[in-house]
Amino acid sequence: MGRTTSKDAQALIHSLRSAYSATPTSLKIVDLYVGFAVFAAIIQVVYMAIVGSFPFNSFLSGVLSCVGTAVLAVCLRIQVNKENKEFKDLAPERAFADFVLCNLVLHLVIMNFLG
């Protein structure tokens, strides 16, 4: 039983890797960016758990900045993905402009909230 599971898991990882290697480089860069943002958010949460959340607005704005960045990047990735049929008629330039605008609003708010 245990052996079949590990075998299956190996096959799964293999197929995941092969599926992922087919994605274009630009999307991989976005993925890296998302991964970095999530990583930064996790570090902050761990730090909060160890040290305490005293300037709560700083903690909140730090974490939400990272999460927000990640979410917006995911949205961008969804929109510029060629395989996604829903956004065929959306130009990547338009998607990027929206992304920049949304980020601008997000970080203006965060700067305001940092206090």
Added chain:
Amino acid sequence: MADGESSKEATARTLRNAFGNVLSFFILLLIGVLAFSIRLFSVIKYESVIHEFDPYFNYRVTQFLTKNGIYDFWNWFDDRTWYPLGRVIGGTVYPGLTLTAGTLWWLLNSLNIPLSVETVCVFTAPVFSAFASWATYLLTKEVKGTGAGLTAAVLLAMVPSYISRSVAGSYDNEAVAIFALIFTFYLYIKTLNTGSLFYATLNALAYFYMVCSWGGYTFIINLIPMHVLLCIVTGRFSSRLYIAYAPLVVLGTLLAALVPVVGFNAVMTSEHFASFLVFIIIHVVALVYHVKGNLSPRMFKVAVTLVVSVGLVVCCAMIAVLIALVASSPTKGWSGRSLSLLDPTYASKYIPIIASVSEHQPPTWPSYFMDINVLAFLVPAGIIACFLPLSDASSFVVLYIVMSVYFSGVMVRLMLVLAPAACIMSGIALSEAFNVLTRSIKFQLPGSSGTSQSRDASLNTDGEQNDIAKTEKMDETVKERPSKKNRKKEKEPVEKASIRSRIEKRLLVLPLEASVIAIILLVLLGAFYVVHCVWAAAEAYSAPSIVLTTYSRDGGLHVFDDFREAYAWLSHNTEVDDKVASWWDYGYQTTAMANRTVIVDNNTWNNTHIATVGTAMSSPEKAAWEIFNSLDVKYVLVVFGGLFPSLHA
């Protein structure tokens, strides 16, 4: 030959479209004028004054804002109320309404239109109700097309429930909040339909305006997650849903935390937890869909078994921690007002001061008829119309009406949230009904050939019917937009479905006489609604309640201006720093009109203080004298209703 004909047809169609657009623009303009002018009865019948209690406080805050500027406003500590405690106004008030009116006033003055602050405050609510009906048009248009949008906008422009809160002079939070509510919903639906981050940003900003304006924003932040959850459960998850929801939660939470009165509550109280929970769920679901798209079905099954066995343990642990955290707080993290919504008996058990306010009582059946009138009968038809076909947008509207019906049943004040939903539903129902009936008349009229049946021939000259013909076209586009499930597999079933719907449409022809009679009946119903609305606006909801009128038995009109006379007496005959004690109802008016310090006012934040005044009022003179002396009170304001002829006649 055929090409020429089709191009001619195309130009005719674009011409008709352009004509329809211009027409609907003018209809919208008229709807705005209607929404504004039906709310002016109070100014015509009485005068241009601020109404009731809370509006006086808002008016006073606006005056302060226009005089001292925004920074002093945020730091305003008011020592004229709640003597000797005082109140931090900047941090305890929803600033949306005040800032809106202040900006309007500043704008008008910089354009050299010298209106007084009071005039701007009086007319803020009617102006925003015009905006609200335009927002309703946009929202309903996203759901069911232009015809339904226009009908819903007309209905909302004069729905009595909304009129009761937004007549000229009723300068209260709800006046701008309903507009913000509808507009936020519109932007959410728009984002859901287009999947554009631009609209998602606008949606977050509209939500920010709503948070600024009214405590009812928790309705939005719970309704939208519920809709997202509904979509996920019914298998309608799409990347557009993700784009509509995830940025809204992050941006919306941050923006809400910027408003001083909300602050950290945006992440600390249970009202907001639903959105975070759904935020996590939607990420898990999005990941699952993403992985599913990349893997073969067999491998996906393996992955599911692996992840589920590991994930279940983690999930259980997390839920246990969460429950422990929530359960450790005494009210389970919910604020009293929200708890009284979930458990209608909560307020009367634990917070009697909330339960004692009449607008927090459950409504009676007649109040439904009074406030939404014939819409109550049209709503079920609208719900049915929303299910054929069910899209993401129409499922949202259905959820909205279901939730708001529940909330309006708990608290009569929340009838205000129900009214827009009822208008949207009735607009859809009416426009669909007109659609079916006019089509069946059109089919049977002599001279219309078989081929022109499928086209929307512009036989109707009437504006409304023309729009409805356009709705038909919009409907078809809605129908042809397949649901998420079908999209992945094949296009064929969709085409089949649309063919079937076309056949059904041809079969769905009512007899000529029946449809004519039905149209006449519907028009009569609409006329009845209009008559009722005008009556409600003119008679029931326009009284400013600081000026009272009664009719004596011989038909003469008595005007009682005692309240304002009393406040004027106070401001002319007492020292500036004198303290006036009164029951809390009159606190706002005393500070605003007489400019004297009061002990308690309508912002009932300190029950003990109110109880002290209550004790003094109900004690014998000697004991009361001591209590009032301890509070530095020099004057006591008492309302004596004994001389009202209508009361003792």
